[in-house]
Amino acid sequence: MTDILIITNYFPPETGAASNRIFHLAEGLKKHDFKVSVLTPLPNYPTGEIFDAYKGRFKDTSTKNNITIYRLWIYASNSKNKLLRLIAMLSYSFSLCWFFLWNKIPKTVIIQSPPLLVAFTSVLFLRSKKRKLILNISDLWPIAGLELGAFKKNLSYNLLEKIEYFNYKHADLILGQSNEILNHVRSLFPKKGTFLYRNYPDFVTPKVSKRVVSKGKLKMVYAGLLGIAQGVYKLCKELDYTHIQFHIYGGGTERDKIQTLISNNPELDIVYHGEVSRDTLHKVLVRYDLTIIPLLNRIYGSVPSKIFEYARLGLPMLYFGGGEGELIIQKYDLGWIAKSGDYDDLNTVISKIKSSDIELKNRKRIIKIAIEYFDFGKQLDSLIKKVQ
Template sequence: MKEILIISNYYPPEKGAAANRIEQLALKLRQNNYTVSVVCPLGNYPKGELFPEYKGKFWVTENRENITVKRLWIYPSVSQNLLVRIVSVLSFSLSLFFYLMFTKTPQKVVVQSPPLLLSFVSVLVLSMKQKKIILNVSDLWPLAAIELKALKKDSFSHKASLFMERFIYKKAALVLGQSKEIMSHIHSFFHEKKVYLYRNFPDHQVAEIDFETTEKQPIKLFYAGLLGVAQGVLELCEKIKLEGLNIELHLLGDGAEKSQIEAVIQSKPAQKIFFHGMLERKDLHEKLKGFDIAIVPLKTRIYGSVPSKIFEYGSLGFPILYFGGGEGEGIVLENNLGWIAQVGNFEDLNEKLVSISKLDKNELGLMKKAAFYQSKKVFNLDLQIKDLIEKGVF
């Protein structure tokens, strides 16, 4: 049986799209007769503190669905203090460096990027050990950091990040990119590099949809996921206008902006915004059955980024109200999945909400079925993995 190692900064029982998509990759490779192992930090995300089962431990080896998961020490933090965040990233980087240096690893290794420092450390050691490095790029750093104003252009940190970015592209045997923009970006540096499109498709294995639709209830818009700066959910709560509309907004998740979001909701009761906290994946999908439309926002248009929520919620049969710009707009429009509002333009978003509020539940029911069957046909993880295996990627 072929062996493969996956290196990631996130893995279940941690929550969020990043952990889910890496687990799905691991499980699909296992189903295709690979012996899969994963190296990741001790579970701590998104709260930035170790889960109870990992406290007081320096490393843990687990078996999750026939996948060996090795968790290494980290000093966890989601602090806004830059120095504390740097210490946190460096702590796992050091753990990972020594693990890769002194532990026998398979010949094929999938390295997740970002975080950029972790992928740089991994690629540095693995290239010295002459491993086949499969770089899985889900966002473009440092470009995304510049667009989010988290990094100053031409600063020392920016220049160091650019060096690390180009180093990992150069040393990788091949690259998986979650968007066509990522593929173009990498080819702009290395024209001959083998780069393959690998979308973050879900694996819900849902044969039919089962929605709870009540005609007299308002239309229930929802966001489920990370409540961080990039998603812009705080600004959404501040600027969305639902007063007088037959629409509610329901939020599910956790993250750095959680407390601020809760404060805004309490200060604007007339806006009909409800916060449900973080739910387990199974409980989340059960909760979503009573909702109607998924909103997928980004604070700003981020080159290379395609939110996996488009695929996630389209595959569950939800029409999408997309508010993130970039390549995601084309995916929503081409597959007739819902509505587009210009990223950052809340006047446009609120106009779309006015028209959505006039839909009846029968119309929404038809849209849900159309989204479900189109997504099932187009966003197929099994076919995507099979195609990549046939091309010799893994």
């Protein structure tokens, strides 16, 4: 049995795509007879506060489904203040260094990036000719931060580029969730070993029952993080509600602004449902006519994992984010495309979607595509050949 350590910033009971992705990876490796351990901070995302069950602890060690989980101290914060966010990352990096000094580390380690600084700390301390370091890149930093407006091209940005370069250089294998990410890595290190590792979900496909498309207004749903990158608050203000009723599930930094907008503008046909568990969400999502996947700005390298999750549910998608995600929607005919950042085009596309169009997308057909092309098990089998 091969020992393998996964280092990540996000893990259940935290919610969200990053947490789900690493959880499924850990579970999948365990089922393939790996002895899996996970190194992660005390749960704090997305609230920026340590969860009640873990408050007052400096660390926590537990075993769940034969996976050992080490939770380390972090100065938790989701503040917009860059200094506080830096302190939060540095605090976890400090905890990682302490752990590395006092614990035996397996010969194979998977390191999640971003956060860039946490990945750098792990690579710096663990690089060794006798150890295999696998860097799992879900977003390209600092490029993504530049496109989101979080960074400017200055000395700090140049330093982050050097950190990024260092991480790639010393990784033995790089996993990327998009071809854009892998192309970027190869532009810096043409001979570096890479593997396309999409964020495919791992859950049982629900039984398909006949669903009646709404009469009158179509019911469109968004489910996920209400953060700056998704731009759901701006979306709420820009949508034309003539043809749709907009339902929202999730939490994040824009939640309060969205609730205030709804309260002050009752004429907007928006319903906010709060946060629900993933299992509950899967049950309610299939009741809607379509879902929207928005990004405030097109982010190079980003492919929202919602695409693959919604395909597994057979839910038609309206994609509003550009980039590689747009190409996937078009290639597999999973829904509709609106030009990234163009709200007039978005409303035009929505106005042209008819009940008959949704019926033509056909839930069974979408699920069949997901099973054939977005299969977690097949992808994991291919990855394990690279890991061993």
